[in-house]
Amino acid sequence: DVQLVQSGAEVKKTGESLKISCKGSGYSFTNYWIGWVRQMPGKGLEWMGIIHPDDSDTRYSPSFQGQVTMSVDKSINTAYLQWRSLKASDTAFYYCARTPQVWFDAWGQGTPVTVSS
């Protein structure tokens, strides 16, 4: 079975850094892009960007360019999303999802991130 397992809930203070992870299994990890999607409390889905595990080719949404960094370690089938300096407005659920570059056909369970002052 295709599975994407994300790291656990995070509670951070404004200005702190954070790196969350997404580990893929049950498929060839380097054959599909990994996307990241934000869902703020009570709101809809927002695409953040995608990264290709084979060569780390990355495409960011203009809304998130410069705000986050995506990376991948293909030796352990894991993708990462990181922030250098968190803001309260980064409070949200973050989902990773597998994509053949058109739609998202498998999703992680989500990582809730809470940022407070």
Next chain:
Amino acid sequence: VLTQSPGTLSLSPGERATLSCRASQSVRSNYLAWYQQKPGQAPRLLIAGASSRATGIPDRFSGSGSGTDFTLTISRLEPEDFAVYYCQQYGSTPLYTFGQGTKLEIK
């Protein structure tokens, strides 16, 4: 921009649901997908390529449309179908865009 309507749809089990997704520009090659999200869960792919059901999706779910107008139809609502539904397109800037969602609630 993808605009979904209605924002909320109130129906009873057994009824037919019709959800709309309208794009501001033509969606190329039918790069349009539909997702279902239940409370506390991740989204799940229902329909890809505007009309192809994803693996394991019951045949009461169907997708149609092309160009700028797309529809998700649930032929006979089951209790587990009450959720939020999102459409998503690929190919313009930004590369992926989601609609704002339609909440399907029990009447």
